[in-house]
Amino acid sequence: MNAGAVTAVLALGSNLGESRDTLSDAVAQLADHPGVRLQAVSPVVRTRPVGGPDQPDYLNLVISVETDLAPHDLLAHCQAVENAHHRVREVRWGPRTLDVDIITYGDTVLDDETLTLPHPRASTRAFVLQPWAWMDPGAVLSGTPVAELAAKAEDLPGLEIFEGD
Ligand SMILES: Nc1ncnc2c1ncn2[C@@H]1O[C@H](COP(=O)(O)OP(=O)(O)OP(=O)(O)O)[C@@H](O)[C@H]1O
Numbered sequence: 122m123n124a125g126a127v128t129a130v131l132a133l134g135s136n137l138g139e140s141r142d143t144l145s146d147a148v149a150q151l152a153d154h155p156g157v158r159l160q161a162v163s164p165v166v167r168t169r170p171v172g173g174p175d176q177p178d179y180l181n182l183v184i185s186v187e188t189d190l191a192p193h194d195l196l197a198h199c200q201a202v203e204n205a206h207h208r209v210r211e212v213r214w215g216p217r218t219l220d221v222d223i224i225t226y227g228d229t230v231l232d233d234e235t236l237t238l239p240h241p242r243a244s245t246r247a248f249v250l251q252p253w254a255w256m257d258p259g260a261v262l263s264g265t266p267v268a269e270l271a272a273k274a275e276d277l278p279g280l281e282i283f284e285g286d
């Protein structure tokens with residue numbers, strides 16, 4: 122790892138349009154930055170929507186990247202990739218072509234107007250935790266094994282590996 126580089130975990134979700142293609146493109150776009158190197162990609166999972174209005178199932182995946190970007194610069198890069206997929210913010214937790222969240226940035230703990238790390242809702246979301254645990258069975262979030270958190274998450278039933286339509 123480059124001196125000063127940090128490992129970040131990013132969670133991607135899509136439930137509008139050609140979600141499988143969107144996720145593949147987004148992973149490539151996230152990695153297509155001189156300050157970002159892709160380390161690992163989880164399986165794609167199909168998940169029931171958590172919160173928000175009645176909406177289609179999601180496809181979700183998690184990646185880990187090694188990055189030289191500062192946390193807010195990584196957030197800006199994630200949002201640029203969301204915007205490239207015509208992400209429109211209408212309803213909270215509403216359907217979207219692409220969502221990219223920063224789940225962890227090394228061990229950084231941070232909370233300001235635009236960025237909270239670790240992501241404040243990740244520890245209860247199977248759609249983040251289960252693919253993360255499959256990608257990295259030893260992963261830990263704020264001191265607790267991610268696999269243990271996934272097993273307790275209310276949205277775990279209904280989550281399945283996406284094999285393609
Ligand atoms: N760790 C984080 N990753 C991504 N965005 C974050 C994070 N912490 C705070 N934010 C802020 O949250 C704002 C709203 O993000 P977004 O619209 O993606 O929320 P959401 O995906 O609908 O809901 P949720 O935050 O529950 O996943 C962003 O504009 C960003 O500034």
Ligand SMILES: Nc1nc2c(c(=O)[nH]1)N=C(CO)CN2
Nearest residue numbers: 134168169170171179214248
């Ligand atoms: N299954 C699922 N549900 C969600 C998702 C998501 O990615 N997958 N994202 C949300 C807001 O980030 C709200 N609800």
